Amino acid sequence: MNSGRTYLWVESTDFIAYADDQILRLHQSPDSVVGTAKVANLFPEKRIPCTKTLYNWIDKGFMETQNIDLVLKVRRKTKSTKIRKNKTFLGNSIDLRPDCVTARETFGHWKIDTVVGLKSGQDQVLLTLTERKTRFEIIQKIEGKNALAVQSGI
Numbered sequence: 001m002n003s004g005r006t007y008l009w010v011e012s013t014d015f016i017a018y019a020d021d022q023i024l025r026l027h028q029s030p031d032s033v034v035g036t037a038k039v040a041n042l043f044p045e046k047r048i049p050c051t052k053t054l055y056n057w058i059d060k061g062f063m064e065t066q067n068i069d070l071v072l073k074v075r076r077k078t079k080s081t082k083i084r085k086n087k088t089f090l091g092n093s094i095d096l097r098p099d100c101v102t103a104r105e106t107f108g109h110w111k112i113d114t115v116v117g118l119k120s121g122q123d124q125v126l127l128t129l130t131e132r133k134t135r136f137e138i139i140q141k142i143e144g145k146n147a148l149a150v151q152s153g154i
Helices: 013-026 030-039 051-060 071-075 099-103 147-153
Strands: 110-116 125-131 137-142
Touching (some): 013 030, 125 147
């Protein structure tokens, strides 16, 4: 049973051969190959992929051209994840708190949080203090979200 549309790369074998020739022999970029094919009307408009699609075809191995053949793609630096050496340590994880705090059996374990309102020039900030066992809550408006404002609110 054959249903659904056939893939563009299956229908565009003549364009793929042309693109491989232009990239491998004349060292053109995939973008210039697509642009030249569109301007010169070398193929029907439906058979010419966009530049991004042509790069995807190269990545997936649908063409003879490989990434090593693309001068700019090999020369560009890829994004790498940076490991921060001096990352600020903000304390122990909340998962490491004692079981007695999680069970809410003893009074005196407080949870603190700030709630920031609409971000319009002057931020409106609420400081919330919640006792975990009784769920007693203190809510106070403070001047900002910085440490000094929170400390003065406490």
